[in-house]
Amino acid sequence: MRMPIFSLLALVVAAALFAAFLAIGNEYLFFAGYVVVQYVVIATAWNILGGYCGYVNFGTGAFFAVGAYATVALHKLQNYSENNFPPAVAEVIAVIFPLPIPVLILIGGLLSGIIGLLMGYLTLRLRGVFFAIATLALAVVLQTLVVNWDYVGGSRGATILRPPTTSLFGMDYIHYLFALMLLLAAISIIIARGIERSTFGYGLASIRDDELAAEAAGVPTLRLKLACTAISGALMGMAGAPFPYYVGYVEPASTFSLIYAVNAIAMPMVGGTAGWLGPLLGSLTLGSLQQIASVTISSEASLLLIGVILVAFVVLAPRGMLGWFDRLRPKRKGMVATGGGH
Amino acid sequence: MSVEFLINALAAGLLIGCFYAAVTIGISISFGFLDIANISHPAFVIAGSYAAYLLNQGVGIDPLLSGLLLTIPFFLLGCLFYDIYFHAFEQHGREGLSGLAFFFGLMFIIEVVLIMIFGVDFRYVEAGYLNSTWRLGFLDLPLRLLIPSLVAVLLFVALQLFLSTTFQGRAIIAVSQDPSALSLLSIRPRRIKRLAFGLSVASAGLAGALLIMIQPVEPSIGREYIGRVFAICVLGGMGSLPGTLIAALLLGVIESLTSSYYGPAWAPAVSFTFLLATLTLRPRGLLGR
Amino acid sequence: MTAFLEIDAITKKFGGFTALDNITISVGRGERVGLIGPNGSGKSTVVNCLSGVFSPELGAIRFRDQDLRGLRAFERTRLGIARSFQLPKPFRSLTVAENVRVPLLYAGRGRSKAIDEQCHDLLTRVALHDKADWLPAALTQVELRKLELIRAVATEPELLLADEAMAGLSGSEVTEIVAFLLQLSDDGVTIIMIEHIMSAVMSFSNRLVVLVSGKKVADGDPQVVVKDPIVESAYLGQ
Structure with a gap:
């Protein structure tokens, strides 16, 4: 399928989904659906680096939290400026703020992308495992910074009052957030699929399979890895930016929660890391499963479930659910597991 | 700030x-010698802490003694996990990708199970001598x-002696350099690796008992140790035990000075900076070229 | 006049071990150089220094009058220095055709034909066109070697470093690979062949360079070099 048709189709599916949710009209569905769709974005973003390029990012929580806390910081700026800035500046801020959420999403994405780039610049020259360890440590240090930053509430957290409706057609706020996240998910999938079939995508695949051979084939590995880390990190930050408006109360422990990192890895691994479909499949199944399990059993049980499913899949079904269907595609001879390397 | 304060820090x-x-x-053995990036190592340490806690509160066993006892089940656990790792990934x-995801999942499962059993409150052990100074x-x-600390040094010396003087210890070092050479001596590299990984996890059990003597423990503090231990391991030169000791002392001192002068809330940031600086400036380690 | 490739007094050390000791080799355009020496003599280190995996501590490497110092591996590939690896390193998750596609996308210069067509042409040259959709795991040893070579050729090199491209192959397969390399040479590619199989080296090279323990001990006409008593004692005779 050609890219323009694919993109159109992705947007149409997203719009149809939104229409269907509106038709059902159950508010809980929007709340639960938001979380699942948010994971579609996160899992797709993770897989662009992890699945396509073979570099494991354990710091999803950190990238997500950068987006969320950028929103908190900008949200607080309006009150803060009235008391601390010169009146002229405060007036300007009062006119511009509160920033519309799409703008916040872009800012969150930009910041996370830059952090991804910096992390990558420092660690991507080394073996992939060092990058993985560094991202894990990044989450710890960013959390430390936020805990020590009183402006965004420190360890106590910050409350964000969400208006009941948006200025946009008087739409219900949660509907608006859900629609935005759906759009973001569609865009992420379009980006992922676009990368797969591009020169960039072939370059990433060659890096994943063998970095020395990739260089020998003329692939500028460091440059590609940096671009990939930035794109992946930016999408995670974008997923985090609307989060404060969704939950209404943001505190470091839950925003930096390990659950984002676990889900970001588990969803593509369960679905299959080879293409865009795997993370989508994985996030829809695992995301829904968690929503159901945390309501019917307990939230701890649902966390444990995800951990166990992740380990079970990497050990028993390394190509994920999509791997089950490989037998139906006899065209490629000598199917091997993807995603080795490093 | 007085000189006394500085010297105490x-x-x-x-x-x-x-x-x-x-x-x-343990990381120096698994990551340095075997090239297995066991990021769940700190989670095993915390599991050791809780095991020592249970033995102390339930049966009244001294935490040091339970630390020694724990090395046996932890060793077996390590052997089991190596076998899974070998069959599934190596x-x-x-x-x-899959190996890292496996250990990450393992770390997460250990943490969640500990939270489900013990909650997120801090737990500690009791022994008469722990309160004196x-x-x-x-x-x-x-x-x-x-x-x-003294027990830690003993553990360190014992493992160093084991590695440098015994046949199996030397085989562990050899397996990191040239696995094919071992086959010539009709030693199966897999058995040596399993032994080494078992020892690595056994040391985590003992270290866990030591940790809960030093400070109260809750399930998620293991994560703070990930940046710390890998920074030390890399800076120490990936499997050089003397290098590991020097790097560990260095990080300990830097962290202690930071928290004495700027407050303990900043300590986790120190290890991360340490890790990034190590990876950027000295990826071959302190004693490396 | 300067040569096509000049390796000018390079020294490479690993810790205390000197892998290359003051090596100077000058190669003219179109030459077929055989680089031989016992295991550990530094042959592969020369390849790695040329292709940018290692950088020598001393000395310089000039390719068509350009100093290669500081150029990364992919930049050297784009300059026209291609290599094959001693152990084939196919991109395992990509098909045979996609394996060739990567260098065409990143280092290919000829844009006269569509990529698919170029892919097909290249694979036909090594008789892999029927297996374009296969994954490397399904290929035989000799097919992997061919894929390795054709992937290097896809970068349109002026200089090809063939690092033990025939190790582990049967006699007839060796002949096949040598014929392929000779054809490449006829097409104007300068080739340095690193090889243990003496029959292949002797039938291919028009010049022989011998390394022993990181030092160059002989350099010249193959027939003369193999009879050199120093070479015989250090390498062939023992």
């Missing part, structure tokens, strides 16, 4: 550094820190 840093060395030695050359002039040496 330095002493505390050196003692905690010894303990860091004990936590890292055999197929899938260590990278030796005073040498103005130098305070709390026994809850001094004893674990």
